[in-house]
């Protein structure tokens with residue numbers, strides 16, 4: 001829930017904007033899978049991969065490996081964890097839409 005100050009100075013709860021929750025869940029799924037698949041060494045590239053994968057999974061729940069690679073093509077990992085990153089992305093793709 002988001003909150004916003006009311007005109008009396010207290011905070012009132014508002015539901016998240018339409019579509020926000022699913023993007024948040026897609027991001028959380030991508031983050032969790034990257035950690036579980038040991039897809040980061042120094043972690044410098046990780047935020048970029050998380051953002052790319054989040055956008056991909058928001059647009060398409062079950063992308064192919066080729067679509068995953070294309071979506072991540074603007075990110076470079078100097079540590080060379082690509083096999084783990086793609087494995088994590090495939091894990092999310094195979095899991096399908098989040099259930100919450």
Ligand code: FES
Nearest residue numbers: 041045077078079
């Ligand atoms: S984990 Fe180090 S650059 Fe990707």
